[in-house]
Amino acid sequence: MTKKILAYIDHFHGKAQPSSWESLGLAAVITKDLGGETAALILGEGVNELADTAFQYGADQVLLADSPILKDFRPEPLADMVAQAVKDYQPDLVIFPTTSRGRTLAGMAAVDLDTGVMVDVIGLDWAGGEISTTRPIYGGKLLAKLTCSTSPQIITLRTRAFDKPEPDSSRSGSVTALEVGLNGAGVATSITSHQDKGGGVSLSDANVIVSGGRGVALNPALEPPADLDEEAAEVWKAEQGFALVQGLADVLGAAVGASRAAVDAKYIEYDHQVGQTGKVVSPDLYIACGISGAIQHLAGMRSSKVIVAINKDSDAPIFNFARFGLVGDMHAILPPLTSALKEYLAG
Amino acid sequence: MITKPGSQVQEKYNQLSNYKEGNSVKIIVCVKQVPDTAATMTVDNGAISWGDAPLIINPWDEFAVEAALNLVADQGGEIIALCLGKEGETEAIKHALAMGADSAVMVSDPALEGADNVAASKVLAAAIQKIGEADLVLFGQQSVDTDTGLLPVQTARLLKWPSLTLVSKFESVNPGDGKIQVLRSMEEAGQIVDSSLPAVVSVTKDYGEPRYPSFMGIRKASKAEYPVWSLADLGIETPSSSIAWPEVTEPVQKEIVTEIIEGETPEEKAKSLVEKLIAEKVL
Ligand SMILES: Cc1cc2nc3c(=O)[nH]c(=O)nc-3n(C[C@H](O)[C@H](O)[C@H](O)COP(=O)(O)OP(=O)(O)OC[C@H]3O[C@@H](n4cnc5c(N)ncnc54)[C@H](O)[C@@H]3O)c2cc1C
Ligand SMILES: Nc1ncnc2c1ncn2[C@@H]1O[C@H](COP(=O)(O)O)[C@@H](O)[C@H]1O
Numbered sequence: 001m002t003k004k005i006l007a008y009i010d011h012f013h014g015k016a017q018p019s020s021w022e023s024l025g026l027a028a029v030i031t032k033d034l035g036g037e038t039a040a041l042i043l044g045e046g047v048n049e050l051a052d053t054a055f056q057y058g059a060d061q062v063l064l065a066d067s068p069i070l071k072d073f074r075p076e077p078l079a080d081m082v083a084q085a086v087k088d089y090q091p092d093l094v095i096f097p098t099t100s101r102g103r104t105l106a107g108m109a110a111v112d113l114d115t116g117v118m119v120d121v122i123g124l125d126w127a128g129g130e131i132s133t134t135r136p137i138y139g140g141k142l143l144a145k146l147t148c149s150t151s152p153q154i155i156t157l158r159t160r161a162f163d164k165p166e167p168d169s170s171r172s173g174s175v176t177a178l179e180v181g182l183n184g185a186g187v188a189t190s191i192t193s194h195q196d197k198g199g200g201v202s203l204s205d206a207n208v209i210v211s212g213g214r215g216v217a218l219n220p221a222l223e224p225p226a227d228l229d230e231e232a233a234e235v236w237k238a239e240q241g242f243a244l245v246q247g248l249a250d251v252l253g254a255a256v257g258a259s260r261a262a263v264d265a266k267y268i269e270y271d272h273q274v275g276q277t278g279k280v281v282s283p284d285l286y287i288a289c290g291i292s293g294a295i296q297h298l299a300g301m302r303s304s305k306v307i308v309a310i311n312k313d314s315d316a317p318i319f320n321f322a323r324f325g326l327v328g329d330m331h332a333i334l335p336p337l338t339s340a341l342k343e344y345l346a347g
Numbered sequence: 348m349i350t351k352p353g354s355q356v357q358e359k360y361n362q363l364s365n366y367k368e369g370n371s372v373k374i375i376v377c378v379k380q381v382p383d384t385a386a387t388m389t390v391d392n393g394a395i396s397w398g399d400a401p402l403i404i405n406p407w408d409e410f411a412v413e414a415a416l417n418l419v420a421d422q423g424g425e426i427i428a429l430c431l432g433k434e435g436e437t438e439a440i441k442h443a444l445a446m447g448a449d450s451a452v453m454v455s456d457p458a459l460e461g462a463d464n465v466a467a468s469k470v471l472a473a474a475i476q477k478i479g480e481a482d483l484v485l486f487g488q489q490s491v492d493t494d495t496g497l498l499p500v501q502t503a504r505l506l507k508w509p510s511l512t513l514v515s516k517f518e519s520v521n522p523g524d525g526k527i528q529v530l531r532s533m534e535e536a537g538q539i540v541d542s543s544l545p546a547v548v549s550v551t552k553d554y555g556e557p558r559y560p561s562f563m564g565i566r567k568a569s570k571a572e573y574p575v576w577s578l579a580d581l582g583i584e585t586p587s588s589s590i591a592w593p594e595v596t597e598p599v600q601k602e603i604v605t606e607i608i609e610g611e612t613p614e615e616k617a618k619s620l621v622e623k624l625i626a627e628k629v630l
Contacts, residue, residue, distance in 0.1 A: 012535040073533060075500065075510050100533050104512055107464070107497040111504040116463050116589035119495050136598075138492055141388040142395065143598050150589035188509040188543045192528070195537035202534060208629075252630075270515075270553040271532075276384055276491060277406060277552050285629045296384050306629045308620065314607075324623055325607045326616055337617035344621055344630070 001129025002036035006091035006152075007059070008082065009042045009050055010102045012073070016050060018164065018205045019097035023157055024058040025165035027095060030126055039063050039089055043081050043178075045071035051175050056167040063089060065178040072191040073101055077182050079108035085178055086113055091152050093131060098156040099204075106156050115150040120280075122161040139276045139299030159204045160282050197271060201255035208285045209304070210249040211257030211274055212330075213297075215290015215311065216241025216267060219331040238267035244334040245289055251342045257281065257301075259291045275300035289330040293318025310334070369523035371423035374415045375475055376448065376485045377502075378408040378430050378439035381492045390595050404442035407487030409557035411550040415485050416447045416558070418520055425449050427478055431459070431470055434575065444568035445560030451573040452478060456585075458578055463590035468501035473581040475506065482522040486549040488513060496549075503547035511546055515553035520544075 007023035009016055027038040040054035042064045051062040063085050069077050082105055086094060094109070096102035098120045110117045123134030132147045133155055148154075203209060217238035224233035242256070249256045257274040258267070274281055276299040286304035291297060293309070293316055301307070302321060309322035310330045319325045326333055382388075386400030404412075415426045428443035428451040430436070440451040454474050462470070475484055484503075489496030503510035516530035518539065527546055531538045532553065560568070578585060608623065610616035624630050 012533065015535070017534065073538065075512070079504070100513055103496055104500050104510065107500040108504045108510070110465055110497075111468070111501050114465075116465055117495075117497060118590060119497065132593075137494055137595070138382075138386075138388045138395075139384065139494070140598070142390065143596050144592050145594040145596075147591050147593060148589050149591065188546075189511075190541045192539040192541055195530070195539070197536055204534070264556070270551075273552075285624070299384075306624075306627055308624075319605055319607075321603060322605050323603060323627070324620060325605050326620060327607060328613060328616060332613040333617060336614040337620060340614075340617045340621045341630075344625065 001034055003030055003034050003093060003126070003129070004036050004089065004091040005031060005038045006063075006086065006089055006094045007038060007040050008094065008096045008102060008105065009040050009054055010097050010099050011042075011044060011047065011050060013071070014044060014047050014050065016053065017097055017099050017102075019099065019157070019159040021053075021057040021164050022159070022162045023095040023097060024054065026124065026157065026162045028058040028165060030093075030124075034126060034129060037061070039091070041082065041085050043070045043078055052172070053167070055171045055173050056169055058165050058168075058171070059173060061173050062175045063178055064175050065180050067180040067182075069180060069182055069187065074187060074189050074191065075104050075108060076189065077187050079105050079112065080182060081178065081180065082109040083112035084181075086152060088178070094152050094154045096154070096156040098158050102156050106154050110154050113152065113154075115152060115154060116148045117154045117156065118146045118148060119156045120158045121155045122158050124155070139296070140280075140302060141299075158280070158282075201249070201253065203255045203257055203272065203274065203279045203281050206255035206281065206283050208249075208252045208254035208287075209257045209274070209281055209283045209301070210245050210252065210254050210287045210289065211259065211291060211301075212242050212245040212262055212268070212289050213259035213291030214261040214265070215330055216245065216262060217265070218290065219329075221331070235266055238262070238265070241290070241331065242268055244331065244338070248287070248334055248338045248341070251338055251345065252285075254285075257286075259294075259297050288318055288322070289334065291318055292316050293321060370521065371425075372418055372482045372520055372522050373424055373480055374418065374426050374483045374485060375429050375478055375481045376408070376411050376415050376426060376443060377471060377498070378412065378428050378443050378487070379405040379490055380430065380432055380436040380439040381405045381490060384491055388597075390597050393595070395595055402436070402438045404439040405487055405490050405492075407489055407491065407552070408439065409442070409446070409487075410552055410554045411485040411487050412443050412446050412448060413557040414517065414548075414550045414554055415483075418483075418517060422520070427452060427481075429471065429474055429478070430454070431467060431474070440573065441568045441571075442560065444571050445564040446558060447564060451571065453573060453575045454577075454581070455575050456578045458585040461588060461591070462586065463588035464495055464497040464501055466586035466588045468498050468505055469583065469586040470578070470581065471498065471502045472505040473583045474576060475502070477576070477581055482544050483520070483527070484508075484545070484547045486547065488549050488551050499547055499549040506545075506547070509542045509546045511540055511542055511548045513551045514548050515551050
């Protein structure tokens with residue numbers, strides 16, 4: 001019961017989403033057990049270097065389409081290419097990372113190929129060659145086991161749910177160029193420009209996340225500039241609070257997260273929101289500062305390996321989910337915590 | 348079945364500052380009923396239960412309704428809420444109407460029990476075609492129950508319309524010229540996308556706070572009547588599903604022993620936490 005697996009390498013202008021390599025890691029585990037082979041699918045413009053990396057992470061071969069039509073993320077031509085690659089390569093299983101682009105292309109390709117998609121998979125079973133998956137539903141409150149009766153089976157993997165393999169620089173393989181039978185004129189969308197998102201460590205891929213909630217603005221010791229109105233004064237206080245969160249994050253090489261209350265109060269941009277209506281993360285270490293631990297926040301971070309809660313209210317629900325709890329004012333605790341960690345990490 | 352903008356509605360458009368002939372938009376908003384996000388979920392004999400938690404409109408879909416209302420307020424038009432569900436699953440439609448949608452359509456058929464996303468998108472696509480002449484179909488980003496986020500793109504693919512997903516801003520919508528420009532969000536960057544109409548758009552939370560329904564809106568919605576279409580009404584066969592959910596379970600919660608870090612001063616607590624984190628091997 002050998003398996004042919006096709007892994008979609010998600011990237012932005014040639015820079016891969018790290019979770020793409022997790023698909024290759026999973027594919028290698030399956031094909032080692034059942035036999036078979038793994039191909040990486042790379043679509044874009046100027047993406048040859050990604051092929052080398054894909055081999056290092058375990059691809060046996062690379063299917064690659066290089067064309068200006070595929071340069072920017074436009075779902076329609078990309079989905080056409082995915083469907084064509086699947087028809088050519090005939091995989092049993094197609095794996096995407098659960099990124100904004102991965103989810104979109106998986107869904108569209110499934111329509112073209114008349115099959116189903118199992119999204120945001122956190123577990124996979126292939127006993128006897130029959131693939132079934134496990135995925136969280138209802139914001140992680142329940143787990144569903146899923147099967148797909150049509151071929152190919154298409155799945156998207158939750159980021160960090162599967163191990164990223166160690167790259168092996170001695171590996172290489174053959175690259176098959178896919179023909180791009182599209183012409184740009186037939187594509188209904190065009191990308192006029194991009195707006196940068198300030199960089200920083202990405203939440204979904206982070207090993208460590210430091211998050212701030214409404215408590216970031218609650219520091220009575222601070223005196224905001226007199227010319228600010230009430231709302232601006234609160235945001236000003238929140239900025240001082242988030243500066244402490246950022247300071248700790250910088251020392252740990254961590255990403256900065258936030259509760260919805262902090263986002264809705266305009267303390268920080270939505271991109272940082274963790275939770276049911278934000279990002280779902282599972283870092284090794286999650287430090288929640290001034291966050292109460294509402295069920296919708298927990299939905300986004302509960303699978304973190306170790307949770308630290310810093311909250312001045314010893315009854316805050318977050319403490320029930322935390323490995324370590326610090327009862328106290330985050331504004332007083334973060335500065336000494338940051339310097340203690342800095343000292344330790346400096347050796 | 349669909350109410351065309353009546354004279355009263357027409358009057359409303361004529362008062363709009365940006366209203367010009369040919370620029371009004373016909374928008375279908377897809378909304379779903381789900382259990383409240385605060386519900387405790389259990390599995391009893393294989394069946395999913397949310398106890399007596401309230402049923403609500405899928406929270407993501409409120410952003411889509413809000414976007415539709417703002418577009419129509421700007422340039423005139425009509426909003427139809429579309430919901431696929433079991434008979435009696437009326438919360439999503441009622442909420443959309445109470446927020447200000449003009450009319451609604453429910454699609455309900457016992458044959459759709461257990462339909463997967465591809466099957467559901469075939470039904471939505473057929474309903475969108477039956478409603479007809481939409482410039483835009485708006486979706487929420489994803490359902491908070493099944494959490495798939497697939498229907499917008501799958502429905503668009505079936506309709507052969509462009510998919511504009513995770514949109515936080517409408518730069519311009521011009522049904523007259525058949526053009527739209529939106530800001531779409533990706534992990535690394537935002538993207539300004541120009542597209543032709545009709546198009547499918549999924550609206551993200553970043554769009555802005557959805558309004559609360561007004562008292563008048565709630566009253567109107569509670570009395571609203573709307574058609575319920577079956578698969579036969581849509582003129583399609585039962586679409587086949589390839590995804591099955593043979594088993595749903597409550598996750599085994601890992602035992603968490605919470606250790607409260609003691610110390611006289613913040614400095615002592617900080618030091619003590621660092622030692623614990625080192626011992627826990629997470630640094
Ligand atoms: C449909 C829906 C979706 C939602 N989605 C999300 C989501 O995706 N993500 C999310 O986070 N929320 C979400 N929420 C909101 C959620 O219910 C909570 O309202 C929110 O998480 C609360 O944020 P918070 O913990 O920062 O604020 P609060 O609940 O107000 O808690 C603030 C905490 O800070 C503590 N505190 C105050 N001052 C200090 C100080 N100086 N030092 C230390 N501690 C201090 C307080 O003791 C308190 O525990 C959603 C809600 C709904 C209805
Ligand atoms: N049963 C339904 N009826 C109407 N619209 C739906 C339904 N289910 C999902 N949607 C829409 O599709 C979006 C994405 O849902 P999903 O693909 O289920 O995560 C939702 O935000 C809704 O806008």
